[in-house]
Amino acid sequence: QKEVEQNSGPLSVPEGAIASLNCTYSDRGSQSFFWYRQYSGKSPELIMSIYSNGDKEDGRFTAQLNKASQYVSLLIRDSQPSDSATYLCAVNPRTGANNLFFGTGTRLTVIP
Amino acid sequence: GAVVSQHPSWVICKSGTSVKIECRSLDFQATTMFWYRQFPKQSLMLMATSNEGSKATYEQGVEKDKFLINHASLTLSTLTVTSAHPEDSSFYICSAIGPPGLSSYEQYFGPGTRLTVT
Numbered sequence: 001q002k003e004v005e006q007n008s009g010p011l012s013v014p015e016g017a018i019a020s021l022n023c024t025y026s027d028r029g030s031q032s033f034f035w036y037r038q039y040s041g042k043s044p045e046l047i048m049s050i051y052s053n054g055d056k057e058d059g060r061f062t063a064q065l066n067k068a069s070q071y072v073s074l075l076i077r078d079s080q081p082s083d084s085a086t087y088l089c090a091v092n093p094r095t096g097a098n099n100l101f102f103g104t105g106t107r108l109t110v111i112p
Numbered sequence: 113g114a115v116v117s118q119h120p121s122w123v124i125c126k127s128g129t130s131v132k133i134e135c136r137s138l139d140f141q142a143t144t145m146f147w148y149r150q151f152p153k154q155s156l157m158l159m160a161t162s163n164e165g166s167k168a169t170y171e172q173g174v175e176k177d178k179f180l181i182n183h184a185s186l187t188l189s190t191l192t193v194t195s196a197h198p199e200d201s202s203f204y205i206c207s208a209i210g211p212p213g214l215s216s217y218e219q220y221f222g223p224g225t226r227l228t229v230t
Contacts (some may be wrong), residue, residue: 032217043205043224044156088155092217098144098209100219104155 003027004091006103014111019076021106023089025104026070032092034100035074035078048074079110114210115139116221124227132192133225135206142188142208144179145217147179150203162189196229203227 006023013019021035032051036044050056050063050072062075072091076083088103093101115138125131145162152222160181161169166183180192195199201225207219 034218036221043221046218046220049218090219098217099146099158099161100217102156102158 003101004103009107012109019070019079021074023072025091033072034090036088037085081110084110114220116222122226130194135189137208144209145189146207148205187229198229201229
């Protein structure tokens with residue numbers, strides 16, 4: 001079982017719609033969770049971090065964490081064509097190490 | 113902010129030569145940096161963890177004698193690909209743990225170095 005799993009997509013949504021990206025993780029003791037956006041040919045860019053159960057909102061982005069279900073999601077409201085990218089879910093394991101486990105990413109396409 | 117730079121952004125070298133890639137934290141000190149490799153349409157693969165003043169920790173399957181990592185200062189880590197071969201052609205990306213005061217374990221990525229070995 002992979003440490004972090006994401007649906008690889010592609011996920012297509014029309015412009016203005018809500019895009020919903022999902023991620024599950026295997027280590028129940030994980031404490032820190034991150035969403036990165038990666039445009040084609042570029043390096044990942046941190047867009048959200050979340051550490052406690054519930055929702056965290058930042059502009060059009062909302063991260064949701066449910067530790068009991070070992071599930072973290074990212075919602076993008078009012079999706080724009082510029083949001084088209086691969087979104088990587090990353091989890092810091094409980095062991096105290098400072099590395100991250102990355103999912104394989106979900107490719108999002110926002111259709112104008 | 114937490115800005116990480118890499119140099120060069122791209123490099124083409126001949127098979128058998130060595131290439132050095134630099135990773136710098138520009139506005140903060142990074143005791144820990146990471147080196148990743150990414151092949152086209154694939155996810156990030158962690159190669160090694162670089163700690164200032166100590167030996168790097170390599171992931172399973174990564175040859176430490178081929179991928180030499182040096183983290184001699186709090187703002188600079190280097191990756192040297194020795195005796196490069198075409199199969200080493202890839203996108204190499206470094207990251208650094210953000211500065212104290214920001215949230216724990218956030219990694220900030222450099223822009224990456226695209227290596228092509230001919």
